[in-house]
Amino acid sequence: MEWKRQPGQMFGPRGVPLPGQSFAEPDGKKPKGRKRGGARPEPAVVAQQAVRELVLPDPEIRTNPDETYAQLVRVPTWMWLDRVMWKPVSQTAKVPGVSVTATAIPRSATWRMGDGKTVVCEGAGTAYSAKYEADSESPDCGHTYVRSSAGRPEEAFTISVTVTWDVEWHGGGEQGAIPGLHTQAQMSLRVAEAQALVVS
Template sequence: MAQLARSSFVLPDPVIHASPRPEHLQLVGLPTWLWIDRGMWKPKSVTASVPGVSVTVTAKPALVVWWMGDGGKARCDGPGTPYSVGAAPAASSSDCSYTYSTSSAGQPENAFLVKSAITWTVRWSSGGQTGVLAPLTTTAASAFQVAQAQSLTTAPREV
């Protein structure tokens, strides 16, 4: 019955957020902040019943893995921290980020296909008994264009 309840789960797919935003250019050497909506990072439960017996199955988000499209990945134990526009740069930090070392030039649509997958731990309970079921996974994808910028610093010239 726990498997029946587990199979009826409809978990939300992650919504990918990043700073810089996915529709803007990422830069080689600059950390890209990654996060999932905190509102969806909550346990979800479903109950299945037949006369005299009910089983509750609860899925809890455990981690998110980001495949960054360039062969690298980031593993984050939580939803990540949203970037705050008004925060002082020295006081800001991300608990989930990735730094590209190459540009996406030459890739299809000149972008890396970024995929995120949330792993949900699944437990059941019924009549004072509990157990563990196979984890569930929800996924999402987005395209990130990564550019490489270079600068040249020279001594000031008198005019």
């Protein structure tokens, strides 16, 4: 069945409208709403409105070595996200008689490294600094390439990160959770083979 999308409509897997929302039937007719003066809106319905109005920040990818330099095969690459965006984001929706606040919390970052490998990090990752050895591994979010990106488009791997957010809401004497909102970013990363220098 093909549903007609309405402004602000949120959909789940396979294009099915999320529960608790109004949507048009396939024939274009709108479902009957409550009459004025009737029962107050369900908090779960107002929560969906608050979720629609959430503005989640886009991830900002950071690596060491920096993306302007080539990574080296068999030398650890550090990945992390700007910590400014790794914090809860809240939004409150109000309708007559009901106020609901939804809070999105970043839970994990899934990195696809472009070489067929996937790395799942439970947090934003640790930013590299001079206090670490140059060839040390990240304590919580890193990857070591075993082959170069030679022969790939623009001689680089395309890496991407998907941040998973869980939403908790409360209001109107009720509370609930909506898992699995996502934000994404990607960038190109060159990986080179280290060349040995023989000195006679």
